[in-house]
Amino acid sequence: MAKNKSAMIVVAVLLVVVVVGAGFFIFRGPKETEEILTSAGLKVAMVTDVGGLGDKSFNDAAYDGLKMVEAEIGAEIKVVESSKMEDYVPNLKSLADQKYDMIWAIGFLMTDALAEVAEMYPEQKFGIIDAVVEQDNVHSVVFKEEEGSFLVGVVAGIDSKSQKVGFVGGMEFPLIQKFEAGYLAGVKAANPNAKIYTAYAGAFDDPAKGKELAASQFNIGADIVYHAAGATGLGVIGAAKEKGAGYWAIGVDKCQHAEGQVGEENYVLACMMKRVDVGVHKATIEALNGDFTGGVTELGLAEDGVGVCEAAEETASAEALAKVEEFKTKIVAGEFVVPTNPKDVN
Amino acid sequence: MGEDLKKDLFKDYGQKLFFPLVALFISLFAGGLLIAWLGENPYIAFRHLFQGALGSATNFGETLVYTTPLLLTGLSIALSFRCGLFNIGAEGQYIMGMMGAAWVGSIFTGLPAWLHIPLTMGAGILSGCLWGVVPGVFKAKYGAHEVILTIMMNYIALHFTGYLVNYILLAPPGYLPATRVINASAKLTRLLPPSRANTGFFVAIICLVMVYIFLWKTKWGFEIRAVGLNQEAARYAGINVTKNIVLAMALSGGLAGLAGALQVQGIQYRFNDLFAFTGYGFDGIAVSLLGNNHPAGIILSAFLFGSLNCGALQMQSVAGIPKDLIGIMQAVIVFFISADYLLRKKLEQPLGEEINVRRGSAGQEVAK
Numbered sequence: 001m002a003k004n005k006s007a008m009i010v011v012a013v014l015l016v017v018v019v020v021g022a023g024f025f026i027f028r029g030p031k032e033t034e035e036i037l038t039s040a041g042l043k044v045a046m047v048t049d050v051g052g053l054g055d056k057s058f059n060d061a062a063y064d065g066l067k068m069v070e071a072e073i074g075a076e077i078k079v080v081e082s083s084k085m086e087d088y089v090p091n092l093k094s095l096a097d098q099k100y101d102m103i104w105a106i107g108f109l110m111t112d113a114l115a116e117v118a119e120m121y122p123e124q125k126f127g128i129i130d131a132v133v134e135q136d137n138v139h140s141v142v143f144k145e146e147e148g149s150f151l152v153g154v155v156a157g158i159d160s161k162s163q164k165v166g167f168v169g170g171m172e173f174p175l176i177q178k179f180e181a182g183y184l185a186g187v188k189a190a191n192p193n194a195k196i197y198t199a200y201a202g203a204f205d206d207p208a209k210g211k212e213l214a215a216s217q218f219n220i221g222a223d224i225v226y227h228a229a230g231a232t233g234l235g236v237i238g239a240a241k242e243k244g245a246g247y248w249a250i251g252v253d254k255c256q257h258a259e260g261q262v263g264e265e266n267y268v269l270a271c272m273m274k275r276v277d278v279g280v281h282k283a284t285i286e287a288l289n290g291d292f293t294g295g296v297t298e299l300g301l302a303e304d305g306v307g308v309c310e311a312a313e314e315t316a317s318a319e320a321l322a323k324v325e326e327f328k329t330k331i332v333a334g335e336f337v338v339p340t341n342p343k344d345v346n
Numbered sequence: 347m348g349e350d351l352k353k354d355l356f357k358d359y360g361q362k363l364f365f366p367l368v369a370l371f372i373s374l375f376a377g378g379l380l381i382a383w384l385g386e387n388p389y390i391a392f393r394h395l396f397q398g399a400l401g402s403a404t405n406f407g408e409t410l411v412y413t414t415p416l417l418l419t420g421l422s423i424a425l426s427f428r429c430g431l432f433n434i435g436a437e438g439q440y441i442m443g444m445m446g447a448a449w450v451g452s453i454f455t456g457l458p459a460w461l462h463i464p465l466t467m468g469a470g471i472l473s474g475c476l477w478g479v480v481p482g483v484f485k486a487k488y489g490a491h492e493v494i495l496t497i498m499m500n501y502i503a504l505h506f507t508g509y510l511v512n513y514i515l516l517a518p519p520g521y522l523p524a525t526r527v528i529n530a531s532a533k534l535t536r537l538l539p540p541s542r543a544n545t546g547f548f549v550a551i552i553c554l555v556m557v558y559i560f561l562w563k564t565k566w567g568f569e570i571r572a573v574g575l576n577q578e579a580a581r582y583a584g585i586n587v588t589k590n591i592v593l594a595m596a597l598s599g600g601l602a603g604l605a606g607a608l609q610v611q612g613i614q615y616r617f618n619d620l621f622a623f624t625g626y627g628f629d630g631i632a633v634s635l636l637g638n639n640h641p642a643g644i645i646l647s648a649f650l651f652g653s654l655n656c657g658a659l660q661m662q663s664v665a666g667i668p669k670d671l672i673g674i675m676q677a678v679i680v681f682f683i684s685a686d687y688l689l690r691k692k693l694e695q696p697l698g699e700e701i702n703v704r705r706g707s708a709g710q711e712v713a714k
Contacts, residue, residue, distance in 0.1 A: 094663040173523040
């Protein structure tokens with residue numbers, strides 16, 4: 001017992017020495033942050049929402065945009081991931097303290113946080129995706145998801161053999177409802193008799209749930225299911241693959257044909273591209289060139305911010321693709337306005 | 347005699363602090379190895395971790411922001427532990443507390459702050475309480491297992507609040523899945539600007555003191571602890587076990603609910619649709635374990651976890667170390683704290699009897 005006690009005291013003393021020593025070194029050492037501040041060259045950073053990198057959706061797409069900037073003009077890029085909602089403000093602040101030339105907040109979840117930080121750093125340039133922050137130093141980029149969804153709806157309406165199609169959403173809030181509204185309108189425009197099933201998974205990270213919902217839509221007769229559900233949607237593609245020939249999934253955000261490939265067959269009919277990368281890239285280059293403007297940029301079909309992926313030429317019918325071009329021209333010309341709320345689709 | 351008492355106290359605290367400290371240093375060491383393995387400099391990484399947490403008044407304030415909810419969720423779990431219950435539901439109670447506070451904070455207008463602030467906190471406490479009482483009653487009356495029940499209650503809270511925020515309490519015009527911002531009269535005063543530290547921290551500290559007094563200086567607290575030590579003996583001694591289980595779960599839920607309310611009143615000012623669990627309830631389990639299920643220990647362990655979480659932000663943003671490293675380090679700490687039960691047995695054979703009895707009862711409860 002006595003031996004143990006003296007051993008404990010020795011260890012305790014050692015610990016104290018280490019702590020004090022470490023603290024001493026930490027405060028005495030050169031200030032790392034200042035070194036970084038004075039380094040030359042352009043620097044761009046982004047803060048992810050709680051989804052983080054690897055979401056195969058807008059966080060990854062935004063990162064692609066930054067990588068384009070890096071390749072093009074050699075800017076230094078940095079990604080900071082958030083693990084909690086409370087992290088948004090300190091992450092944005094920390095990057096602003098490091099005087100990045102442009103800082104991106106990715107996703108509408110960061111609306112409040114960016115509004116708070118942008119006010120604290122009026123000289124700092126910020127950008128946000130999928131939401132609008134009305135301040136002079138914030139460039140907001142939003143997308144007309146309904147227009148792209150309309151076009152894949154047209155594809156579904158024409159290519160459905162059973163005249164029944166499905167939609168699986170992640171969570172039922174306005175942003176995802178824009179996808180639904182566009183899709184519903186597209187299917188109806190191409191095929192007024194088609195029946196449409198819609199379901200919401202209640203999660204963006206639950207492929208099993210996505211698979212279950214898509215499988216049940218396939219079982220009641222649908223042969224094409226469009227998803228706007230992030231990683232949950234991977235289950236929708238999985239369900240189409242499991243069903244086999246004649247059943248299709250429609251991908252979202254990025255080109256997801258790679259996910260639908262089984263040997264020679266592909267079970268992804270088309271994908272609704274949402275070019276977050278293009279939005280981030282364009283606005284960043286503008287900002288770095290000194291052409292930064294606050295305000296809102298809306299990217300739709302006309303700006304190539306949304307659209308149908310090229311790989312659809314292999315899988316969708318020529319008839320459907322011709323119809324897509326026809327509607328695209330009309331929408332770009334402003335002759336046709338796609339609804340943004342499912343309630344407005346008749 | 348005074349001298350002896352002091353010595354005993356010192357020895358007692360020394361022993362209680364010893365294993366958590368060893369665990370902390372092993373985890374720092376393991377973290378350092380991992381950083382080196384990632385090809386980064388552990389010295390620079392830890393310097394940023396330290397500076398990010400405590401390097402300036404603002405950073406210290408932010409550390410308090412991350413510490414405050416853990417103080418209360420840790421305390422919530424410790425209180426249930428003391429009654430022999432394993433309340434995994436602090437997460438759901440925390441979420442309900444946030445929702446209750448966001449609702450009461452935004453619907454009442456024109457109230458003075460001295461009334462609106464406690465009212466909003468009360469709403470959070472009540473919501474959390476409700477989420478604790480339900481499994482408490484099922485446990486006490488029908489012997490249902492509180493671990494299963496509270497886990498399920500977490501999911502109900504997550505999806506129920508998701509429904510409320512998207513359909514009932516959605517702030518117009520509805521672009522954001524969030525409730526309306528609470529009124530200024532319900533917001534807590536911020537300290538140390540530009541950090542987000544606020545008076546909620548003091549509320550949490552007051553709760554820690556109150557729970558300490560309640561558990562160790564009152565008859566009710568004694569009864570709860572007696573039930574925790576040995577239910578059958580407590581029943582034999584005439585203690586109403588059913589009542590005490592429900593009471594402990596109600597208080598435990600109320601504390602976690604208060605944590606949620608403070609987060610809304612001090613930091614977020616509204617309820618944002620969560621999409622996933624916040625983690626504060628689950629981290630509270632680790633905080634409570636590390637703090638030896640005692641209010642004094644919880645202050646230290648919550649502050650440690652708060653510092654790690656806050657410092658990790660700068661470590662990631664300046665030194666480029668992934669945030670997941672902190673998660674790994676916390677897991678290592680918890681791992682060694684659990685292992686310490688075994689080690690302690692070996693080291694403190696003569697002294698350890700009492701501790702082991704206490705541990706034993708909580709342990710059985712968990713294993714059952």
